[in-house]
Amino acid sequence: MLMQSSLRAKLQEAFRVRMYFYMAVAAVVFAVLLLQLMNLQLIQGKEYAVKARINMESNIPIPAGRGDIYDRNFREGEKNVVVVSNRPSFNLTTIPANFKSKKKLNEILDLLARLLNIDKDEIVNEISNSNPWERVILKEDVEFDTIVKIASHQNRFPNIDWEDASVRVYNFSEMFAHVIGYVGSINREEYRRLKSEGYKHYQKIGKSGIEKQYDRLLRGRDGYVRRIVDVRQRTEGEEVGQRPSAGNNLVLTIDYNIQSTIYEAMKDLKGAAIALKPATGEIIALVSKPDFDPNVIISKNNARVIKQLQTDNDRPFLNRMIQSKYPPASTFKLITTVAALETEKAKPEKTYYCPGKYTLKGYIDHDFYDYDAHGTVDLYWAIAKSCSVYFYQLGLLTGPTDIIRYAEDFGLNQKSGIDIPGEVPGFVPSRQWKYKVFGQTWFDGDTLNMAIGQGFLHVTPIGMCNFVAAIVNNGVVYRPHLVREIRSNDNSRVIKAFHRQKVREIPLSPVTLQAVKKGMRLGVMSGTSGRLSYLKVPVAGKTGTAQTRSIRQEKFSQHAWWIGYAPAEGPTENAVACAVLIEYGIAGAASALPIAERIFYKLNELGYFDAAPLAQIGPKQNETDIRKPAVQPRLQPKKDEAANKLP
Amino acid sequence: MLFSKDGLSKIDYNLVIAIIVAVTIGILMIYSAGFDPIDKMNNGLYRKQILWFIFGFIFMVGMTVINYQALGDYSLHIYIVLVVLLIITTIFGTPVRNTRAWLNFGLFSIQPSEFMKLGLVIILAKYLEIRERDINRLRELVVPTLVTFVPVLVILQQPDFGTAIIFIPILLTMLFVGGADVSHLISIVLIAAIALVVPMILTYREWVGAEGSNFILDFFTDIRLLMIVSSVMLLITLVTFVLHFFSVKKFLRKIYVPGSILSLGLMASVIIQNLFRVYQKRRILVFLNPDLDPQGSGYNIIQSKIAIGSGGFFGKGFLKGSQSQLGFLPEKTSDFIFSVVAEEWGFIGGLILLGIFGFIILRGIQTAFDAKDKFGALLASGITTIFFFHVLVNIGMAVGIMPVTGLPLCFISYGGSNLLMSMISIGILLNIRARKFVY
Numbered sequence A: 001m002l003m004q005s006s007l008r009a010k011l012q013e014a015f016r017v018r019m020y021f022y023m024a025v026a027a028v029v030f031a032v033l034l035l036q037l038m039n040l041q042l043i044q045g046k047e048y049a050v051k052a053r054i055n056m057e058s059n060i061p062i063p064a065g066r067g068d069i070y071d072r073n074f075r076e077g078e079k080n081v082v083v084v085s086n087r088p089s090f091n092l093t094t095i096p097a098n099f100k101s102k103k104k105l106n107e108i109l110d111l112l113a114r115l116l117n118i119d120k121d122e123i124v125n126e127i128s129n130s131n132p133w134e135r136v137i138l139k140e141d142v143e144f145d146t147i148v149k150i151a152s153h154q155n156r157f158p159n160i161d162w163e164d165a166s167v168r169v170y171n172f173s174e175m176f177a178h179v180i181g182y183v184g185s186i187n188r189e190e191y192r193r194l195k196s197e198g199y200k201h202y203q204k205i206g207k208s209g210i211e212k213q214y215d216r217l218l219r220g221r222d223g224y225v226r227r228i229v230d231v232r233q234r235t236e237g238e239e240v241g242q243r244p245s246a247g248n249n250l251v252l253t254i255d256y257n258i259q260s261t262i263y264e265a266m267k268d269l270k271g272a273a274i275a276l277k278p279a280t281g282e283i284i285a286l287v288s289k290p291d292f293d294p295n296v297i298i299s300k301n302n303a304r305v306i307k308q309l310q311t312d313n314d315r316p317f318l319n320r321m322i323q324s325k326y327p328p329a330s331t332f333k334l335i336t337t338v339a340a341l342e343t344e345k346a347k348p349e350k351t352y353y354c355p356g357k358y359t360l361k362g363y364i365d366h367d368f369y370d371y372d373a374h375g376t377v378d379l380y381w382a383i384a385k386s387c388s389v390y391f392y393q394l395g396l397l398t399g400p401t402d403i404i405r406y407a408e409d410f411g412l413n414q415k416s417g418i419d420i421p422g423e424v425p426g427f428v429p430s431r432q433w434k435y436k437v438f439g440q441t442w443f444d445g446d447t448l449n450m451a452i453g454q455g456f457l458h459v460t461p462i463g464m465c466n467f468v469a470a471i472v473n474n475g476v477v478y479r480p481h482l483v484r485e486i487r488s489n490d491n492s493r494v495i496k497a498f499h500r501q502k503v504r505e506i507p508l509s510p511v512t513l514q515a516v517k518k519g520m521r522l523g524v525m526s527g528t529s530g531r532l533s534y535l536k537v538p539v540a541g542k543t544g545t546a547q548t549r550s551i552r553q554e555k556f557s558q559h560a561w562w563i564g565y566a567p568a569e570g571p572t573e574n575a576v577a578c579a580v581l582i583e584y585g586i587a588g589a590a591s592a593l594p595i596a597e598r599i600f601y602k603l604n605e606l607g608y609f610d611a612a613p614l615a616q617i618g619p620k621q622n623e624t625d626i627r628k629p630a631v632q633p634r635l636q637p638k639k640d641e642a643a644n645k646l647p
Numbered sequence B: 001m002l003f004s005k006d007g008l009s010k011i012d013y014n015l016v017i018a019i020i021v022a023v024t025i026g027i028l029m030i031y032s033a034g035f036d037p038i039d040k041m042n043n044g045l046y047r048k049q050i051l052w053f054i055f056g057f058i059f060m061v062g063m064t065v066i067n068y069q070a071l072g073d074y075s076l077h078i079y080i081v082l083v084v085l086l087i088i089t090t091i092f093g094t095p096v097r098n099t100r101a102w103l104n105f106g107l108f109s110i111q112p113s114e115f116m117k118l119g120l121v122i123i124l125a126k127y128l129e130i131r132e133r134d135i136n137r138l139r140e141l142v143v144p145t146l147v148t149f150v151p152v153l154v155i156l157q158q159p160d161f162g163t164a165i166i167f168i169p170i171l172l173t174m175l176f177v178g179g180a181d182v183s184h185l186i187s188i189v190l191i192a193a194i195a196l197v198v199p200m201i202l203t204y205r206e207w208v209g210a211e212g213s214n215f216i217l218d219f220f221t222d223i224r225l226l227m228i229v230s231s232v233m234l235l236i237t238l239v240t241f242v243l244h245f246f247s248v249k250k251f252l253r254k255i256y257v258p259g260s261i262l263s264l265g266l267m268a269s270v271i272i273q274n275l276f277r278v279y280q281k282r283r284i285l286v287f288l289n290p291d292l293d294p295q296g297s298g299y300n301i302i303q304s305k306i307a308i309g310s311g312g313f314f315g316k317g318f319l320k321g322s323q324s325q326l327g328f329l330p331e332k333t334s335d336f337i338f339s340v341v342a343e344e345w346g347f348i349g350g351l352i353l354l355g356i357f358g359f360i361i362l363r364g365i366q367t368a369f370d371a372k373d374k375f376g377a378l379l380a381s382g383i384t385t386i387f388f389f390h391v392l393v394n395i396g397m398a399v400g401i402m403p404v405t406g407l408p409l410c411f412i413s414y415g416g417s418n419l420l421m422s423m424i425s426i427g428i429l430l431n432i433r434a435r436k437f438v439y
Helices: A002-043 A045-056 A102-116 A120-128 A144-152 A173-180 A188-197 A209-213 A256-265 A294-298 A303-311 A329-342 A379-385 A388-398 A400-409 A431-438 A444-451 A461-472 A510-526 A588-605 A619-623 A639-645 B013-033 B045-065 B069-073 B075-092 B112-130 B138-157 B161-178 B182-208 B215-221 B223-246 B250-275 B278-288 B297-311 B337-370 B374-398 B416-434
Strands: A057-062 A082-087 A090-094 A136-142 A160-164 A167-170 A183-185 A204-206 A223-229 A235-242 A249-252 A271-277 A282-289 A352-354 A357-360 A366-369 A375-377 A476-478 A483-487 A494-497 A502-505 A540-547 A558-566 A576-582 B094-096 B099-104
Touching (some): A002 B161, A002 B297, A002 B337, A002 B374, A045 A057, A045 B297, A057 A235, A082 A173, A090 A144, A102 A120, A102 A136, A120 A136, A167 A294, A173 A256, A173 A282, A173 A294, A183 A294, A204 A209, A256 A282, A256 A588, A271 A461, A329 A379, A329 A400, A329 A444, A329 A461, A329 A510, A352 A388, A357 A388, A366 A388, A366 A444, A400 A444, A461 A510, A461 A576, A540 A588, A558 A588, A576 A588, B013 B045, B013 B416, B075 B112, B112 B161, B112 B374, B161 B182, B161 B374, B182 B250, B182 B278, B215 B223, B223 B250, B297 B337, B297 B374, B374 B416
Antiparallel strands (some): A057 A223, A090 A136, A090 A160, A183 A204, A249 A483, A271 A576, A352 A375, A476 A502, A483 A494, A540 A558, B094 B099
């Protein structure tokens, strides 16, 4: 019994020891829990409070309106030619995770695909590649009526939402395509590059032309609504976080009237034409054909059209004014002239006899032909009649080094610096270049070819236009540009005005300038450009016919050039320089001249050459050339009309 | 003597008040968590919880009236009834989120596995009382282990991993308190650890696509080789164990003790590796490391920590917790209700709740100390252990230091069965404490 009770006491004692141990473990556990609670709430509380805010706040962007674009005749408060504007529209969106099942989502997508002509596979693909809580755009540019219908049958379209999304409208479709460009959804590469500047992945961005170059000014800044949302993205409350600030408007240097004149004149042709004011570098018109309709490019489900345009042999996306190079042909004779006169190797009065061909003496004699026998001609007549035999000999006399030097001085191997992206420089060969590429020295035959603008030379049309501008300006060239000023979105304020900007100055003697100008004027009065002689404004110009190999079996294997300016007499402040290039034209005079004719006729009709106040050269020049357009252009396009254009 | 009323005057009213405060906090939090601030509607779970509380209170009072020693007498009956109920539930139960843990009675449904916890504690208390003097022998551990593993295996079939796993620490704690040899308990834990570690490493390597191999890994990957090696080891162990009876050489013990641990652990690991499906093993891995499943339980932990941390010192206020109100916090009425308390009432709220649980556990231990008989002491410590592990696992999970399991927080979480079981347990505690001087 004693044994029993002592064993009992021993067991009791063991139990007590173990219970004390238990209590100690429990105390430690509670202490650990308390410490962790303090750590979370008291030490890291602020950080977790931020995380909780991030969880419940969802910023819904309010898109900023993109700026409008006007032509050069813009006057504040008047009816203006709106080249690019915006049209209110809607995007149909959904949050895939809100659907109870994949099947439900599929049913809705099927229904919408039938009703709205949506490519369902594309959307299914998009959904499977993105966060299910993120909004997916089902269809862009949905009409208001459709939205009303969906809103009134919401039980049939659960979880289908919409958002404002204005759509860019290019009011003149193809006419300004190569100048304005178009916008598009920001792509991965662009997003990576521009993220730091505040670009968002859902935004539109200018893809080419003015839209790309001035994107930062046009786009404005998106605002946002701050929503308190629950885990299923249902909204509990919202407030405007930041109001959007609309993008700036642009006023172009382009005159709608001239642009449309050229556009109409070049209707079925391929090529490019430009008119610019040498005194400032303002581009009054710039057309490249063939072209495309930006409205089609920006519409959704456009992949097929874009593919078609991209694979088109005529390459409509190519801006032939700045992105394509051609042999300058006879227009280059003017540079040969400048080189000869500036180096004083010849005088304008020097004559050569032209029998219709020139034989280059050498190991084997080579005949270089002219299209006609011009008899004895001096420099003026050689320019006017485009006498190649004269320039063969003038070129040999001057030598290739100086011709190349002047071609380079005029910037024919450089970019013009025009304010749209994608420009390519022209190409001027050199002795070193030829040796490097062909392993041959420079032959006299090469000099002959170069003197008349054939051979290795390739220039952009805008490069030749800049050459004319240099002649008009006595050697000074201003940067060609397309935008006159940037205005606030309500047009009330000029944010920035673009002044002329000198890019190069070529010292030219009066003798040279007088000779070139006289030769070009003679060319219009009784030479190759005779078709323009009747115009009221005195025009000076030079034709060119570039021989090219016909790669694509075109009918004519010649490119037609015309460069020139007006007025040929009097002050040059109002002068307009012009370059026209027609691909595979019949001949210089026949294909390019009618375009030049229409340009100068229209310019004169609009009063571009009327004596203007001379004092206003320089910054204020911008405000001098505003005149009432002769033909009232289409102003704001009718809404349904613009809509009909979209597929 | 089944009923005796003379103990009623000695009821510990402090504990009753603590329970009433805890359940009230729970009901308020279930109200808050059930409120939808967008639809301005409450899902009404709090009303059910109030009903369960009333129901549970009656049971608690009832438990104080009967003589708790009668529970010991009927412990086997209670155990068998509960196991049968558990099996019926596992076969015929209403599946909720792929788990057959509930028996539906139309108006309400019960979760027998909750009551099983108490049932196990009662039968273990009774067994350990009977075998009090021999419990330090290894063979006496076989029955408690079997008694525990029957419900564990059934619950694993439901499958309700979190509930099943809680039985094991309850068993070990009760064996420890009941006087089992500590070295035996450590051996069991080691065997279990070996049994789990091998398949877990293999599953983990397979899951994350680990490259490379070496001799040891190849050995573990080859199940048959593993089986043969562990069988040989077991054979050697048995031989040395038999030799041990004829010779008292001490070094033999040094062979067969670690030998049996290793071989049994490895054999168990082979069984786990073969019996469990890949997704089940992955679930255990996620249980141990939630970061492996950032969309699932990893997400839950992150949201819970945000809820608790953003509560700060004073909390965001009743019905104002963004994490719970806007639904970022998952399972907010059950598993993560502590996070709701800590978010809306801040550190103060969390401290009060920890204080209440600390008090309950302290009272449980005191009751075990003061109990007039061994059964009462073991029963009280077992019940305390149930509460203790629920607090540890549930709050530990909410604050991010324990794996995610579906264990409720007693008295606070929504759930009738758990509340009822907890109230009954408290009734038993009150009973034991009230009768400490009654012989």
